[in-house]
Amino acid sequence: xxxxxxxxxxxxxxxxxxxxxxxxxxxxxxxxxxxxxxxxxxxxxxxxxxxxxxxxxxxxxxxxxxxxxxxxxxxxxxxxxxxxxxxxxxxxxxxxxxxxxxxxxxxxxxxxxxxxxxxxxxxxxxxxxxxxxxxxxxxxxxxxxxxxxxxxxxxxxxxxxxxxxxxxxxxxxxxxxxxxxxxxxxxxxxxxxxxxxxxxxxxxxxxxxxx
Numbered sequence: 001x002x003x004x005x006x007x008x009x010x011x012x013x014x015x016x017x018x019x020x021x022x023x024x025x026x027x028x029x030x031x032x033x034x035x036x037x038x039x040x041x042x043x044x045x046x047x048x049x050x051x052x053x054x055x056x057x058x059x060x061x062x063x064x065x066x067x068x069x070x071x072x073x074x075x076x077x078x079x080x081x082x083x084x085x086x087x088x089x090x091x092x093x094x095x096x097x098x099x100x101x102x103x104x105x106x107x108x109x110x111x112x113x114x115x116x117x118x119x120x121x122x123x124x125x126x127x128x129x130x131x132x133x134x135x136x137x138x139x140x141x142x143x144x145x146x147x148x149x150x151x152x153x154x155x156x157x158x159x160x161x162x163x164x165x166x167x168x169x170x171x172x173x174x175x176x177x178x179x180x181x182x183x184x185x186x187x188x189x190x191x192x193x194x195x196x197x198x199x200x201x202x203x204x205x206x207x208x209x210x211x
Contacts, residue, residue, distance in 0.1 A: 004030070005093040008070045009100045009111040018183045018197055019146035023099035025201040026144060026181065029208035030097075033162045036144060040093070044110040049086065050079040052116055068147065083117045090118040096141040096175075100167055102151065107162040115169055124173045126175045134174020139171050142211055148187025181207055 006027050010017045014024040031039060050056060059076030063069065072080065090096075100107040118124055125134050143166050151160040163180050170178045183200030186193035 002034070003096040004037055004039045004097060005042055005090065006039055006097045007044065007099065007114070008097070009108045009114070011045050011108075013115045017101065017146070018186060019030045019099050019101045019144055019169075021197065022146065022181060022200045022204045023097070024143045026142075026204035026208050027097065029041040030211060035068070037099045040089075041180050042114075044108075044114050045199070047086075047110075047114075048082055048115045049110060049117055050082050051113055052061065054084075055079050056083065076211060077123070083120075086117040087120045087123050088113070091123055091136070094139060095211075096139065096170075098141065098154065100143070100145055100146045100162060102145055102160065102162050105159050105161050107145075114143050115166075117167070119172075130173065134172055137174040137176060139173075139175045139177075141166075141175050142181065142207065143167075143178070144181045145183075146186075147182060147184035150185050150188060152184060153180060179211070 004027075006023070006024070008020065008023060010020050012020060014020040026041060027041075055073070055075045056079050059072045059080035062072055062076070063080070069077065069081075100111055106112075121127060124136055125132050127133075143163050145163055149156055151157055163182075167178050167180075173187070181200065181204050183197055186196045189196070198200070
């Protein structure tokens with residue numbers, strides 16, 4: 001039985017979001033194909049994801065200096081403790097499914113905050129004399145992304161930084177398999193929007209059978 005973390009970063013649901021609609025099609029099909037797997041939905045817009053701020057740095061500093069967790073301030077305990085929970089949950093997953101829109105060439109800020117919470121030395125990667133080494137070498141990941149324009153090819157391809165960023169992070173963590181399912185061009189070609197959406201949903205369902 002595999003544990004799948006279904007991580008969504010969109011304020012809207014599948015009725016009004018293209019990425020969430022394709023994501024729902026994927027995860028519903030995945031559950032049908034893998035009924036014994038444990039799917040955990042992490043809605044980043046509903047989660048408490050502390051930003052790395054002065055309290056977090058202070059708390060981490062105290063722990064690294066040998067102080068116990070109980071010696072941290074209330075603010076430090078709350079933030080550092082929550083970040084640790086998020087990272088441990090991420091490490092416990094076997095498969096990751098990220099669902100995001102392309103916003104300003106990247107993704108919503110809640111996704112960056114979440115990545116910051118799980119990019120922890122000693123848990124998802126480690127430093128060695130030869131450089132950093134990823135520790136999640138037995139995982140796999142998928143990114144479902146909606147893009148209003150065309151970014152898979154042409155002049156805008158080099159501007160896309162959401163999928164590319166997640167790909168780099170997964171590589172940094174040592175995740176050997178990272179796929180993408182994209183729904184793109186629906187804003188640029190509104191007359192074909194429904195067709196574009198349906199094709200992406202079909203693609204997502206196909207990927208769900210082999211993920």
